[in-house]
Amino acid sequence: MHTVAILVLDHVVPFDMAAPMEVFGRTRLPDGRSPYRVRLCAESPDVRADGFQLRVSHGLDVLAGADTVIVPGCSEHAGAPSPRALAALREAADAGARIASVCAGAFVLAEAGLLDGLRATTHWVAADELARRYPEVKVEPDVLYVDNGQILTSAGAAAALDLCLHMIRSDLGSAVAADAARLCVMPLEREGGQAQFIVHEQPPVPRGSTLEPVLEWIEDHLADEITLGALAVRSGMSERTFSRRFREQTGTTPLQWLLRARVRRAQYLLENSDRPIERIAQQAGFGSPTAFRERFRKVVGTTPQAYRSAFHGKERVMAGHS
Template sequence: MLAALRAAAAAGTRLASVCVGAFVLAEAGLLDGLRATTHWVAAEQLARAFPEVEVQPDVLYVDNGQILTSAGAAAALDMCLHMIRRDLGSAVAANAARMSVMPLEREGGQAQFIVHEHPPVPRGSDLEPLLDWIEDNLAHEVTLAAMAARVSMSERTFSRRFREQTGTTPLQWLLRARVRRAQYLLENSDYTVERVAQQAGFGSPTAFRERFRKVVGTTPYAYRSAFNGRRVNGVRVPR
């Protein structure tokens, strides 16, 4: 199969991958020196396995001309519409989008919706009680000094120990926790964006929107539109 892919590429055939299909193209050597994407869950593994590939984990698809790669299955449809538009024009692509009951306007650079988990903490870590306390107090002001005091350490020692055990800084962990709380509230409540910002501990709605877009890759409104739903007989359905 790898030989067939290489031969097709050498003959000028356009090749496109869906989701983790990028691993096959990379194994064939067809992505070396190129930008590529895959489903965000597998992006880190792709980058480790094929360091010659410039992996972009937060986009829907990448078009290198002859070689294209896409994220998950839905992003592959965006990639296909992009190829139709490129080959046959916007009118034909728009008709294909209508027939597929999907939007035409999502470009390749739009961000994937990524679940940003906290860096793992080793079991039995002396930081576990502190992290639970942070989660319980996200709506309130949580300072570096307060965190260090709860574990009876100086701020400098605490910051070093925290990075050793989590791979990130206390304040970065706190911001990520607040974004995750905001994601949960956007998905499961009808709170206004202003109230979500308050409940997640952001100083202002503006600061919340800026941080949310930076971490998640989209606005709180767009995220809610994609993921918020209501329940009918206990089953979650789109609004």
């Protein structure tokens, strides 16, 4: 039987911990046997979670004999992981255990040195901080999980389900993983990646900047054809000067800014209207529906239709009804 050890640190996020417990604990082979033994382990018996106290039956010694070790994320109140916990993680990895993290658990793996030189992900909100604190880690903020073989990382708590199902499929095949997915009431593979959940804020522009009027004009004319030359003329500069000034003040190019603005407009219309894709493509300034689909997928990581299915507000309050 395959032992899955879940390393619980102080201020653990409950769902980050519960997701792998539930998925591996419910998995069954065709003959009804359970292929996984799930063990919660911690440095001390009593662990603080957000909102409650957790009593853990197993210590760090369980990691030494585990086949898979999973590190859930912790809240912002958590301090640095203890040297003992980090050492136990490194020893488990040296012994050949598969090591995985959920959400901010990637910070613990990085602190242990297990992500050095590897691709990794975490919740998109924390991705920049992970990259800043651990520059030797190749952070990929737009995916649901990353599998490096022995070391795996996942994005937010829901992505832990995707990662667990991926590991089950690797261990036991697609049929067993599909049964586990049905018990989780989710698909074995989700459309798109984490990019569809990222809020694409435009880079801030200094107040009083000469760019403010032209950026406001862009927002009001997204449906129109907008060229670099037209923006430069409106700003009273040459194209070269305008492009340089724009990058200096925003950190991006005018056309990249324009693309993000059009994507944000399209996302709003997909979420809040029932307009057809062709009309949204026109109103957001993409021209043809084909160009819209290609560029939307490049930025958001999924198709406009899939994005609408996931994020459209379907409930409508009818006049005269509560």
